[in-house]
Amino acid sequence: MRLEGLRKTYNAGLPNAEEVLHGIDLQIQPGEFTALIGPSGSGKSTLLNAIGLLESASGGSYHLAGRDVTVFDDDERTRARHDVLGFIFQFHHLLPAFTALENVMMPGLMRPQGKGGPAVIRSRAAALLDAVGLRDAYDKKPQELSGGMQQRVAVARALVVGPQLVLADEPTGNLDTHAGDSIFALLRQFNRDSGTALLIVTHDPRLAARCDRIVELVDGQIASDRANTVAGA
Amino acid sequence: MTALGFELTVALRFLREGRMQTALIIGGAAVGVAVIFFITAVLTGVQGDLIRRVTGAQPHVVVKPPEETVAPLLAGTPDAPRVAAVQARPQRLTTIDGWPALARATEMTDGVLAVAPVASGSALGIKGDASRSVVVLGTELDRYLRVVRLDDKVKAGVLQLEPGDALIGIELAKDLGAVLGDRIRVQSAQGSSEVFRIRALLDLGSRELNRRYVYTDLRAAQSLLGIPGRITNLDVSVRDIMRADEVAGQLRAQSGQLIESWIQTNNQVFAAINNQNIMTLLIRVFITIVVALGIASVLVVSVVQKRKEIGILRAVGATRRQMLVVFLLQGVMVGASGALLGSGLGLMLVSVFSRVLRNAEGQALFTMQFDFGLVGAVMAGAALLGLLAAVLPARTAARLDPAQAIRG
Numbered sequence: 001m002r003l004e005g006l007r008k009t010y011n012a013g014l015p016n017a018e019e020v021l022h023g024i025d026l027q028i029q030p031g032e033f034t035a036l037i038g039p040s041g042s043g044k045s046t047l048l049n050a051i052g053l054l055e056s057a058s059g060g061s062y063h064l065a066g067r068d069v070t071v072f073d074d075d076e077r078t079r080a081r082h083d084v085l086g087f088i089f090q091f092h093h094l095l096p097a098f099t100a101l102e103n104v105m106m107p108g109l110m111r112p113q114g115k116g117g118p119a120v121i122r123s124r125a126a127a128l129l130d131a132v133g134l135r136d137a138y139d140k141k142p143q144e145l146s147g148g149m150q151q152r153v154a155v156a157r158a159l160v161v162g163p164q165l166v167l168a169d170e171p172t173g174n175l176d177t178h179a180g181d182s183i184f185a186l187l188r189q190f191n192r193d194s195g196t197a198l199l200i201v202t203h204d205p206r207l208a209a210r211c212d213r214i215v216e217l218v219d220g221q222i223a224s225d226r227a228n229t230v231a232g233a
Numbered sequence: 234m235t236a237l238g239f240e241l242t243v244a245l246r247f248l249r250e251g252r253m254q255t256a257l258i259i260g261g262a263a264v265g266v267a268v269i270f271f272i273t274a275v276l277t278g279v280q281g282d283l284i285r286r287v288t289g290a291q292p293h294v295v296v297k298p299p300e301e302t303v304a305p306l307l308a309g310t311p312d313a314p315r316v317a318a319v320q321a322r323p324q325r326l327t328t329i330d331g332w333p334a335l336a337r338a339t340e341m342t343d344g345v346l347a348v349a350p351v352a353s354g355s356a357l358g359i360k361g362d363a364s365r366s367v368v369v370l371g372t373e374l375d376r377y378l379r380v381v382r383l384d385d386k387v388k389a390g391v392l393q394l395e396p397g398d399a400l401i402g403i404e405l406a407k408d409l410g411a412v413l414g415d416r417i418r419v420q421s422a423q424g425s426s427e428v429f430r431i432r433a434l435l436d437l438g439s440r441e442l443n444r445r446y447v448y449t450d451l452r453a454a455q456s457l458l459g460i461p462g463r464i465t466n467l468d469v470s471v472r473d474i475m476r477a478d479e480v481a482g483q484l485r486a487q488s489g490q491l492i493e494s495w496i497q498t499n500n501q502v503f504a505a506i507n508n509q510n511i512m513t514l515l516i517r518v519f520i521t522i523v524v525a526l527g528i529a530s531v532l533v534v535s536v537v538q539k540r541k542e543i544g545i546l547r548a549v550g551a552t553r554r555q556m557l558v559v560f561l562l563q564g565v566m567v568g569a570s571g572a573l574l575g576s577g578l579g580l581m582l583v584s585v586f587s588r589v590l591r592n593a594e595g596q597a598l599f600t601m602q603f604d605f606g607l608v609g610a611v612m613a614g615a616a617l618l619g620l621l622a623a624v625l626p627a628r629t630a631a632r633l634d635p636a637q638a639i640r641g
Contacts (some may be wrong), residue, residue: 054636055547075552082550093545093639097250110239157549173373 086158148179262571270579289438347379371454390433544638568619
């Protein structure tokens with residue numbers, strides 16, 4: 001993933017237009033485990049949404065998996081979101097009408113082509129739920145699970161189609177320290193096992209310190225970008 | 234959930250999740266469908282009964298020779314009328330020339346079902362000391378039965394018109410003191426007379442006809458009325474009774490004869506039927522609109538309620554098209570299940586009221602006919618209606634911006 005001079009302006013063309021991202025240059029290599037930190041209002045979430053193709057950039061270029069996605073239409077962006085990216089939100093954002101297993105299967109089901117059919121998607125979803133320690137919660141609705149368990153389901157969902165890059169927006173922000181640590185450990189483990197790159201937005205310096213690389217965003221610009229050699233210990 | 238496909242699965246689950254809303258709107262659609270079902274059944278029954286009553290022993294269309302009129306020798310102008318009064322000429326028994334050719338041409342006309350030649354005129358029916366004024370209708374029975382159904386009007390005896398046979402109204406038989414198998418003498422105004430054996434007693438649906446009609450063989454009537462080889466009118470049945478006027482117009486244009494349809498002769502009845510049809514059509518249209526608006530409004534609310542879920546689905550890879558289909562399917566399913574429920578409810582109403590509503594003879598006004606084709610058509614129609622009603626909310630859902638929707 002490579003950003004060059006990425007800009008984002010809200011309300012473009014209106015009197016209250018406001019540029020939130022002032023030319024971001026950022027590359028993420030396959031398998032990298034990166035923390036994105038910065039104060040509130042620095043544009044972290046906007047940047048994450050832009051990288052996640054949930055919002056289109058106002059300027060600059062964005063290449064994802066070797067393709068220029070700034071020219072994509074909504075369908076192509078949706079497809080790329082589905083095929084290449086995984087999402088973990090601060091609040092689990094699971095669908096209340098579906099069970100844990102169904103929630104994990106959902107991204108696979110919406111485009112079952114090339115995934116070996118529903119049965120394969122199901123067994124993959126089940127394996128992921130096993131891996132996040134929810135073997136007994138397949139048929140539970142999200143509202144029957146604790147906050148930490150809900151977020152584990154969300155992690156499993158983000159990984160079900162085998163994305164190259166997982167975007168996590170404060171994945172532990174809503175959890176107590178213990179549950180947060182175990183989610184973080186899961187992400188780290190998947191990063192090691194499957195080579196999935198992760199970009200984690202966090203407020204928590206303790207978590208950032210455990211990532212391989214720390215990018216700091218201040219006022220819509222990258223203030224620092226450094227490797228974190230002590231991580232992974 | 235894996236077997237149904239993504240869109241159907243999500244649509245079903247959304248409907249199930251909104252339990253109360255879903256139940257209410259399906260109930261609303263069902264009531265609408267039931268009412269449409271019911272008024273259609275009642276209307277069909279009532280009109281069928283009315284038309285049967287009115288046209289009972291009448292042909293749909295009658296072809297007669299033109300009336301003879303008196304033309305004043307000196308025509309007046311509106312400013313200077315010359316003639317104070319023109320006395321209508323007494324009508325003689327007029328006949329149709331070359332009727333076999335006309336009958337064939339009539340039979341070939343679009344919309345015509347069958348044609349029968351009739352020689353009819355007034356006469357006196359006599360048995361012993363009793364005599365009654367009657368109308369003699371001579372015809373070829375097998376042809377006539379395709380024009381007017383006499384078979385369901387037989388009260389006694391058999392339908393058969395050999396030379397010397399007669400079928401008469403039940404009141405006439407009573408008046409003459411005749412029973413099945415008796416002979417009666419029929420004497421025409423021209424003075425000739427013949428004897429007929431009563432083969433059947435008919436109930437023609439009206440007292441007037443029952444005390445006057447005498448059906449005979451065509452030849453016998455012709456010789457009795459003094460018009461050998463000729464007929465006084467052609468009786469015609471048409472395929473669609475409500476369009477008898479169109480067929481009559483067609484025949485008028487091509488034959489030059491005097492053509493009367495049952496619609497002309499029963500003008501008020503036809504107008505009443507027409508007005509009923511327009512009123513019920515209006516009711517049906519408005520019910521349909523109300524049901525569609527109901528489905529649409531519930532889905533609009535559902536899209537607002539499900540904003541976040543829609544955003545999540547879009548974020549993890551559902552396309553706009555897929556979200557559109559999810560909501561269109563909800564409309565289709567609500568419509569179709571409402572129709573299914575409503576058809577059941579409608580049939581229940583029909584079966585209850587078919588015991589309550591009766592015609593003048595005390596027979597049920599309409600019978601319960603379970604028509605799978607109709608239920609299927611109603612379901613398909615309601616599904617289409619649901620689809621159309623869902624278009625607007627579905628488009629709203631498809632256009633939601635995922636980033637905004639998730640944020641709240």
